Amino acid sequence: MFRNYFLTAVRNLLHHKTYSVINIAGLSFGLACVLCILLYVNDEVSYDRFHHHTEQIYRIDKTVSKEDGRVSTGSYTGYFPGPRFAAKIPDIQQFVRFQTTYADIKNGSEIQSQTVSIADANFFTVFNFPLLHGSAATALSRPNSVVITEDVAKKFFGSTDVTGNTISIKGQEGFTPYEVTAVARNCPQNSSIRFEIVMPLQVSAADENKNENWFNSFLTTFVVLSPGAELAAVNQKMNRVFEADANESISLIRSRYGIQDIGISYVLEPLADIHLGKMVSSENESLFNKSNPTYSWILSAVAVFILLIACINFVNLSVARSSKRAKEIGIRKLMGGSPQQLMIRFMGESFILCIAAFALALVIVSAFLPVFNQLTSKALSLSYLLQLKSLASCAGILVITGLLAGFYPALVLSAYQPVKTIYNRVQAGGGNYLQKALVVVQFSLATFLIAGTLAIFLQANFLTTQKLGYDDSDLITVNKAGLSRKDAALFKQLLLEQPGVAGVAFKNQDFSGNTVKVNGETNINVIVETPDEGYLPLLKAPILSGRNFSAAFASDPVNAALVNETFVKEAGWKEPLGQKIESIDGGRSYFVVGVVKDYHFKPMTEKVTPQLFTMNPNNDYGTAYIKIKPGTASASLLCVSKTFSKLFPLDPFVYSFKQEQNENSYAAERRWKKMILASAMLTIFISCIGLFGLSVLSAERRTKEIGVRKVLGASAGNILALLSTGFLKLVFISLLIALPASWLATNQWLQHYPYRITLSWWLFGASGLLVTGIALATVSFHSLRAAMANPVKSLRTE
Template sequence: MINNYIKTALRNLLRNKIYSVINILGLSIGLACGMLIILYVKDEVSYDRFHDQLPNIYRISSIQYDPNGGQENYNPYSGYLQGPRFAAQVPGIKAFVRVQSDMWDVKKGVDIKVWEVHQVDSAFFSVFSFPLLSGNPATALLAPDAVVISEEVAQEQFGSTDVLGKVMMMKARDEAFKPFTITGVAKKTPQNSSVKFKILLPIRPSAQEEANNDNWFSFFLNTFVLLEPGADQAVVERRMGEVYTANSADALASHEKQYGALGKTVYQLQPMADMHLSTRYRADNGLKDASNPVYSYILSGIALFILLIACINFVNLTIARSLKRAKEIGIRKVVGGDRQQLIAQFMGESFLLSTAAFLAALVLVQLVLPVFNELSNKALAISYLFDLRLVSGYLLLYVLTGFLVGFYPSLVLSGYNPVKVLYNRFTLSGKNYLQKGLVVLQFTLASLLIIGTITIYSQFRYLTTRQLGYDDSDLVVLKHNRIPYERTMPLEAALMQSKAIADVTFKNQGDWGTTARVNGEKQMNFKYETVNEKYLPLLKVSLVKGRNFSKAFPSDSTRAVLVNEAFVKEAGWKEPLGQQVNFWYNEGEVYTVVGVVKDYHFNAVTQKIGAQLFTMKHRNQYGKTFIKIKPGMETAALHHIAGVFKKYFPLSPYEYKFLNEENRRNYEAEEKWKQIILFSAVLTIFISCIGLFGLSVLSAEKRTKEIGIRKVLGASVSGVVTILSADFLKLVLISLVVAIPVAWMAGNKWLENYPYRVSLSWWMFGGAALGVVVIALITVSFYAVRAAVADPVKSLRID
């Protein structure tokens, strides 16, 4: 009997090739999407799980409360003191590891390359499970001149991993090259690790720094602690708070007397297992790949949408196609087949088709995995497929899909009345509400994704075309060792010797932030920029009041500052010129506002413009050079810049960036999501349309004689096409009525994440609705036209 079922199933699949292809294609795409998302989610939740002692590894974090009752700050960082002080005085803490990231210059012969370097404590390899290819993990980081490198660095620097005892010449910025002896070679870090290192150096705070209690208020690195097995996290946290209170009391009182109230700090322990997906304490500042669980939710939802639509296609087409199998079912019942046997047969056919779709999906996953990795910023490998849990997930997906697409149709088909079907008196009962509802659900989901795509595209275009408030075209930025004001003048003169360079200016390196008092006692935090008098004119940043810095006013370098409009607004000034900004913690450092700079986006447009202050203080140093290149002369300019850079910074690697390209990189996340949603919308509408196409074919076949009679009575081709298409278009219109308000609410919620955003407009919904209707009309009309132009004589011929 089983062989008979298999033969019958194969015969039906081969005889009805168009429906087999539609079902297998739709299901395989849906299953492939499900597999890819399972891969993605599995990778997300597997971060850092390879550490043997993971259940006992925590990161020191803290909640810092605003003394004025404002919003609390969740701080994932610590400083030099927290690790050693807590480990020494808190029972239950077995070891600690501080992790600090920086960029160092590394020599290879005469060439210099910048590498990311992680400075860590000697317990690094005893806390974390990073295996060494060579070297002793217990002693590799004990010597102050020791260095542990990854196998990639060993191969690049020496062409071999057999490098123990060899020397690497390295230096931090603004320091001289020093020799470091290689004491260990580590395997490449797993791609699902938050700590990804290439070069490890011992962290070496001075004895003075580790004794200075003021460093309790300095937060710039990550500190991990290993708890004793069985230690109570809550008890350890409480004891950490007691140690902090006792150790910092004098320093806190002195600090508050000098700088004002700091607010309460409460220390916590963040489990390392929660770090990758945490939205409160992010894994950055030397840690990699911090993510957000919402990405997994969105991608899982999209995959579920697509798989659900594919299943809906199967159910609809199987039920609609059942009329052509009615006599087969009737004969099976007459010769003694019971309903359970028929259900088993049709479920078997469903699983046979699901198996074909599952195998096709595996092939699709292998083909599209490189593209998916590019879109999701992952490095997923096909080897993940052989993970026991993942294989179990795929098998569960296969079984559920086979069951879902086969259960309801098998119930419907097995319930046919044999007398009616054998006398051609059988029709599908009712108004097919379920079938119509499934079509509406399909196109509702497709419409949601299309509107989402339009919304994301509009926001992305807005972000990348919004006026920044300054001119970033033809502007090259160099980062270099910090230099005093006096050295900028000969450097500028050397750069200006090329006719390809229009102008040069300088700025501090990195993002500086500080605090000062305005209006007597009001304390403000702001961005602190050190520039010269040419900075604002070169970037074409305009002033709304007052004047720019000028060499005609020598006191500008000691007594004058510029502020932006956001600073003025936060300070509450009606007339900003002449107001004073008091850096009270530096004796006698009081500045007068001489100009107000128009707000411009000094950070990405995804961030709100904050308060900003400019100084020309000569005691501050410059670490960035901005060079304006004349249009069309890039090659000559870059050649000249490279020569000047090597002359002035011979021990530093030459790196340059065009500012407009750097600004574009700020929106890579939006670009990725734009592509993901676009592909999802295309797949969804494609699967929906092939299902709609199959249903329209069946509808036309079922109404063949009706069409013939209408043509004989004078109906036009367009009239027949309209009749065949109208029912389906009604369902599509209903789906739009459902989708549009849901998409409006979801779109507004998503846009709330951006301080500068587009407004949802009628054309977004109108364009999406028109697109869905046109695509559906083309799909339905394709076969309807063929049926309408067919010879009515053949249509009315008695079978």
């Protein structure tokens, strides 16, 4: 019986090739999109779950409460939380500290700057990163041991079996040889912890005994809890230990700076929650590949939308075609076929078509996966679908698709009455109300996605084209840690002798956070900048009031400061010039000599925060800003490189163009713009496939009517309007539903950006016109053929 059902279903699909192709094409593209998104989401939720005891590993996060009520949680801690908590809390079995920094590596005569990680000796026993060579237990047990990845081993030595070899790493006393004690596999792509070279963490006796180190924040601390440990109880114990152990330092800070509430507490975050977690924001995150879970939800919703649209196509076409199979159904019922048997037959046809579409979807995914990987910055593989969870998900998608696409058409077809079907008195789909409703749902989803795509496109364009408040064109940055004032002056002198160099300035390398006191009581968190007097003029950052730093004022390096507009607003100053600023960490006082116009020193995805500019001679420079003349990039870079190598032969020449740095800050926005655009185009394509099929069936059902109307004098335009009006009404209804919903959704999404576009009516109007135009073009294609057909042939149609 089932063999007969199968053969009949295959013959029926082959007999109606056009509709089979339309249905398979729509379903296959929809399923291909779903499979790609399934691969992406599975990868996102799998982060850090490859370790053997992931459920017992937690990261210590530090929460700081501000005086204005704001709470900030960061993942950076200092030396103390790990060992002090582990010593006094029995639930903590182990701790491991991890820090990523940069160091100069010498291999033979070659010197290059390389990312280097520093970790406790038990790093490779707590975390299960596979080792190709060496022992996890002893890899970091000796002070001058080092673990490298297989890629680093091949780059430095040409092979992976290199234990016992040495590399030289630059420290405070010059280059020191380190013995390679283990070679690790490259970090999995779904790991938040990433490393290339790992050195043992060494804490001096002075740092171990300096109680103020409770307030340092520069590394990440993980702990392993006992099985069954209660998380809330451990959090409480940690904070009790902190209050008791750091009591002396807390009292010192309170008395020295007049701060009553330190506002620091510690909380544990599960390792598996870090990648998609919202406990720590991206700017306060110490690990890599932090992702926004909203993206996974958006993509999952897009996948559901696209699959639903593909299933709606199937239902609509199947119900619309039902009149063509009415006689077949009537005869089968007269021959004794029960409604249950007919339903099984039609469901079987649906599943056969879904299986064919799924097979084609796998081919499409295989072909387009490299493009999808480029869009998502991942390295996904079709082999990931062979994992047990993925196989179960695929089977579930196939069954759900088959049921969604086939159940209602099978129910409608099996319910036909044999007498009516024999005499062609069947009206498919109960007046086609469901079919019309499904078309409305389909184009509502398509319109919603298109409006969202336009909003994302405009926001991404806004971020990448908005003026930053300073000139980043033809600006090169060169890193040199610990650059003294004397060396900076010599470097600048030699650079300005080069014909392609228009200007040079220096500043500290990284953003340095601090807290200062103004008005005798208000604490403000600031970004501390240490530039020379040429930095702001080089960037063309305007000074709104007061003056810039100047060599004419001998006191500027000691107590002069510039602040930005945001600083002035937070301080509540009406007249900022001459105001006093006290640094709470070093006891140094500054007086404001100028106010700098706000500029976006960080990406526009982050709000401009208070800036404090000083010329504190205790702070070294770390970055040279070199303005070159337009059109001289190659020659100028060569001159800068030679000058740098001449002055600093033991340091690698690391440079970048500031404009490129700024553009790379919005890589995620550009990536999501492309992904959502591709999703919207696919949605429209699948919707139009279904609409095209319906228009073909509509024209076929009304062939004689069209012939009669043409004989009676109807023009081709009249016929075209007759066939298109019904579909366009449904599209207009879908616009009335989708456009308000898309406005609400896009407006909510834009709230995540501190700087954003203003939603305008034309954005949604353009979405509506685009959808209407595409729908009209789709319907008109076959309707025009029917309108232009010879009426004699139409009247002969049976």
